[in-house]
Amino acid sequence: MQSKTSNDLLKFFIDTCKQQNLKVTPQRMAIYKELIKSKNHPSAEAMFQKVRRQFHNISFDTVNRTLFTFSEIGLIDIVEGHGRPRRFDPDMNMHHHFHCIKCGNITDFRNDAYDNLEIPENIKQKFMVIRKRVVLKGSCDKCSKRSEFSNAS
Amino acid sequence: MQSKTSNDLLKFFIDTCKQQNLKVTPQRMAIYKELIKSKNHPSAEAMFQKVRRQFHNISFDTVNRTLFTFSEIGLIDIVEGHGRPRRFDPDMNMHHHFHCIKCGNITDFRNDAYDNLEIPENIKQKFMVIRKRVVLKGSCDKCSKRSEFSNAS
DNA sequence: TGACAAAATAAGAATTATTCCTATTAAATA
DNA sequence: TATTTAATAGGAATAATTCTTATTTTGTCA
Numbered sequence: 230m231q232s233k234t235s236n237d238l239l240k241f242f243i244d245t246c247k248q249q250n251l252k253v254t255p256q257r258m259a260i261y262k263e264l265i266k267s268k269n270h271p272s273a274e275a276m277f278q279k280v281r282r283q284f285h286n287i288s289f290d291t292v293n294r295t296l297f298t299f300s301e302i303g304l305i306d307i308v309e310g311h312g313r314p315r316r317f318d319p320d321m322n323m324h325h326h327f328h329c330i331k332c333g334n335i336t337d338f339r340n341d342a343y344d345n346l347e348i349p350e351n352i353k354q355k356f357m358v359i360r361k362r363v364v365l366k367g368s369c370d371k372c373s374k375r376s377e378f379s380n381a382s
Numbered sequence: 383m384q385s386k387t388s389n390d391l392l393k394f395f396i397d398t399c400k401q402q403n404l405k406v407t408p409q410r411m412a413i414y415k416e417l418i419k420s421k422n423h424p425s426a427e428a429m430f431q432k433v434r435r436q437f438h439n440i441s442f443d444t445v446n447r448t449l450f451t452f453s454e455i456g457l458i459d460i461v462e463g464h465g466r467p468r469r470f471d472p473d474m475n476m477h478h479h480f481h482c483i484k485c486g487n488i489t490d491f492r493n494d495a496y497d498n499l500e501i502p503e504n505i506k507q508k509f510m511v512i513r514k515r516v517v518l519k520g521s522c523d524k525c526s527k528r529s530e531f532s533n534a535s
Numbered sequence: 536t537g538a539c540a541a542a543a544t545a546a547g548a549a550t551t552a553t554t555c556c557t558a559t560t561a562a563a564t565a
Numbered sequence: 566t567a568t569t570t571a572a573t574a575g576g577a578a579t580a581a582t583t584c585t586t587a588t589t590t591t592g593t594c595a
Contacts, residue, residue: 252542252591270469270488274581288545293582295543296470306471308479308488309517313466313581314552316423317449318459326461327509335423335461336509340502346516349493356480356489358520363499364462367511405562405571427552441574446553448572466552466581537595544589555578562571 238265242304249302259284260295261304270308309364325362329369336369391418395457402455412437413448414457423461462517478515482522489522 242261246253263279271279273293281287299305309328320337323344327336343363352358395414399406416432424432426446434440452458462481469488476497480489496516505511 250542254543254591256544264470264472267470267472270471272467272469272581274467276470286545288547290546290583291544296468300470303474306474306513308469308471309462309515310469310481310486310488314425314427315449316425316461316463317417317420317429317453318423318461319417319420321456321459327505327511328463329509330512333463335463338502338505342502343499346496346499348518349491349495352480352491352518355523356482356518356520357526358480358518359483360459360519362462362517362519364515364517365501365505365509365511366513366515367509370508373510403571407562407572409573425552439574441576443554443575444573468582539593539595540591541593542589542591545587547585549582549584551580551582553578553580556576558574560571560573562569564568564570565566 235262235265245302245304251298251302256284256287256291257295259287260292261299264299264305270310323362325364327365327367327369329372330366331368331372334369388415388418398455398457404451404455409437409440409444410448412440413445414452417452417458423463476515478517480518480520480522482525483519484521484525487522 239258239261242258243253245251246257251257259280260276263276263283267276267279273289273296276296277287277289277292280292296305300307307330316335324337324339325343327338328334329336340363346361346363348358348361392411392414395411396406398404399410404410412433413429416429416436420429420432426442426449429449430440430442430445433445449458453460460483473490477490477492478496480491481487482489493516499514499516501511501514
């Protein structure tokens with residue numbers, strides 16, 4: 230069962246690479262295999278440590294670069310975090326964010342429906358929530374224009 | 383009008399500092415004044431460049447440390463971003479995040495209501511949205527326990 | 536199958552962002 | 566105005582990432 234699902238995922242991975250004109254290298258396979266085992270949100274360093282156990286002489290740079298490549302073709306996501314460089318927001322009124330995944334800009338927007346979102350009961354019981362925000366990700370107007378036909382290759 | 387609002391904000395700033403037993407230094411004043419002028423999400427480096435124009439020999443460390451201090455007492459917010467160290471998420475199913483502002487951990491959770499949030503029309507018209515997520519921030523169960531009486535001081 | 540062109544890799548240097556360290560200075564209080 | 570305690574400047578140290586270059590490998594096609 231486990232291996233069947235795993236094989237399906239590997240097939241999906243290989244197909245995606247071919248579609249995107251990415252070469253299917255043993256390094257990329259090894260990294261992908263570790264990724265589908267990951268339950269949390271690993272850093273590049275954490276992935277490097279895991280992968281090198283199977284792939285003795287893989288370099289950090291390859292792991293890091295490959296993770297970034299995977300995120301570009303939609304195999305994995307880069308999650309938002311308290312980032313570096315840290316960005317400070319002097320606007321303490323409730324508002325929401327649009328992140329451009331290309332240029333990295335964050336745009337504020339207001340939305341009443343989002344402001345009124347309820348915190349789920351199971352979350353309230355476990356965590357002390359002091360702020361909520363809807364984060365939308367995608368491509369901003371400038372970046373969309375710039376690469377309008379980029380996936381027609 | 384402008385100066386009145388600005389004075390109110392400065393008064394609020396001074397009161398907040400006193401409440402929190404923080405000294406009101408010229409450096410902190412200068413940094414706060416720049417902050418309330420900021421419309422975007424400046425980095426520490428950007429703030430340093432702005433502030434040093436008024437405050438010739440201020441150090442980067444002071445700016446950075448002060449911004450962090452301000453965020454701790456709720457004067458400003460640290461916004462989520464594509465962070466460093468980057469965190470990669472192999473789970474591409476829709477889910478949401480709880481960020482602990484103390485330990486930095488990000489916890490996944492599922493919520494149907496959140497999944498069904500509509501993208502506002504004005505956003506759709508301007509940006510190409512490919513992902514949405516609700517991000518809750520606060521203190522996780524472990525960190526809440528650890529500092530249960532920390533604000534009684 | 537073998538050769539070729541383009542892409543990917545390893546290794547380490549370089550860069551960027553941040554935090555730490557410590558002597559000095561300044562704010563708050565009496 | 567003297568004292569105590571926190572805050573600062575400046576620079577060293579660290580952490581995370583990206584860049585550079587020579588080498589290797591993949592995918593393709595004869």
